[in-house]
Amino acid sequence: MIDWLRRSIASLITSLLDWFAALTGFYYSRKYAATVRRLGLRPVTHTDRSTAGLVIVEIDGLSNDALLDAMQQHRAANLRRLISRHGYIVSPWRSGLPSTTPAAQAGIMYGNNDNIPAFRWYDKRLGRPVAVKYPPTVAALQQQVAQGNSGLLAGGTSYVNMFDGGAESALFTLSSLQPRRFFARVRGAGLIALFALNPLRSLRVMFLSLQEYVTDVVQRYEARRHRHPHWSALGIAPLLRVVSNVLIREIETFAVLVDIYRGVPVIYACYTGHDQTAHHFGVDSRAALQAVQAIDRCIGQIERICRAKLTRNYTLVVLSDHGLTPSEPFAKLYEQTLSQLISSKLDPGLLVSEPEDEFEEDPLHAARLLLDEWRAIEANLGSVATAVARRMRILVLRSVRERRHNLQWDATKQNDVVVQSSGSLAHVYFNLASHRMELGEIAAAFPSLAMELLSHPGIWLVVAREGHDTLIMARGGMLTVGREGSRRLDGTHPLQRLPDPEHAIGELQRLADFDQSGDLILVGDYDPQSNRVVCFEQQWASHGGLGGAQDRPFIMYPRRLRWDLAQVSNACDIYPLLADIRAAQRPR
16 A cells, blocks of 8 residues: 555656646747847757757866765755756766866866966966966967867857867857957857846846845955955955856856757856855855855756756766865965065075176086085984985985086076966976976075975975976975886875875876976975865965865766766866767767
8 A cells, every 4th residue: 555655656746747847848948949039049950859968067166075065054955956866976086186277177178188287387488477367378278288189069168168178159268268269159249138138037137246246245344354354345356256156157057048948969167156255265154155056056947958858868967177175375374475485595695696606607516515515404404304305415416417518507597486376286487497497406506495395384295306207295205206107205205194195196296297387396285184275375265286175076977877986087087978978969
């Protein structure tokens, strides 16, 4: 009797859901048919209900742990429903180093994120800084990573991304925001106009904008009073939050819904509100949770129209590009920026260079003399740190011997140092030489710099190269990793505080091999007990380096895909998983 009752209830619920889906499909068909006509668009040709489509929704900066917390606090009801009712799995994956949006999106869309060492770096060859936030820079970077590959989004659309992935049309996508391509590829003008002419949606956006503005002002005043005095409650910042968290988000969602009705084969939409809010207020702040909740509502709209199967049977995948780790700004903790710290260590007294000085004629001579200083440094260090200093002195001696005839330094630039910070990761470039300097060279020019950086409580790791070796240094020891896989440990393991040191070793070695990486790579201190990192920018939640949730994003996908995410060690490994879905779309 009980079994019969359960079957009857289940049958009734299924019938009601089928009726609801039919009514929803009818409603969406009428609604978006009118929208498409007013836009002058046409449904994509050759659509077939049996041919799968792909919708990828990215929540910028939401770690797997933060997603689970949001679900527990009822801030992500639609994502939770995907798991409980629609057979979805949520799983963490490793974004790799650097844990930044440019590297992650390049890997996801093209399967290649080589030579993207951070969000900001310095091009020694050209002598100019690089920041992945300017359209020409992003477009050039996209050409680099594409390497003839049309990208994951070929034939599709891209919204609010760094790269367009080869999409036919894009909106708010940096790599497509160039004058010669804007009107050809960004169909945003007509879409925004139509969006503004929709009375109900416009009223909703006005209400949400006002709500967001007031919320931002209140939260900034609270932050200033209790925790973050440098975040002002005045100025243009609340308006920028309204633009990012409301206007762009709502336009983006509307555009995705239109594309699903049209039968666009692949759509990639990125929501940036959580990442930007968490940087300012913290990953556990009410502001960050509210941003997640708002994005969750948008995903609910997208999921419902996907389920209506108006033109294609869409597969919806929700993911993040990286996570965020709670952080403390370096400048707040130590009352100086990283560049000011390094500048203070490069006192002219360390290396005296005058026109008649012998150093100008023979820099190796000065390097030989400075070897004696290493012995004095070693004598003043503790027993564990002595192992690192001794190893560095050997590298200096080797550098002197091997570069006796071919080392050329520009001594007039010995204090010309460029520091580029991205969250808890920083690259340091010495213009003493035009090539990428190895640790032996750096130590010969600035004998105590690396050890003084390592002794600073805000710096956890200093990474450098020596020949084909990658040197990973912490206060307690140095790990030398050879390209052929050899290992040498002096002192204690520098990565022992991480749950998976082997993965971190591989990512640091790969990062150090990039041509555009710094002569020295610095990683901010990480305390696994408090789960906090030291950030080289003014951020209260950061990413880019190692430690905590910043390199543990999530991906949510239908169980039927049977993905093995244990094998994913970098964003590039996500590309073939999504490419398999795209391959199923093509005629056989």
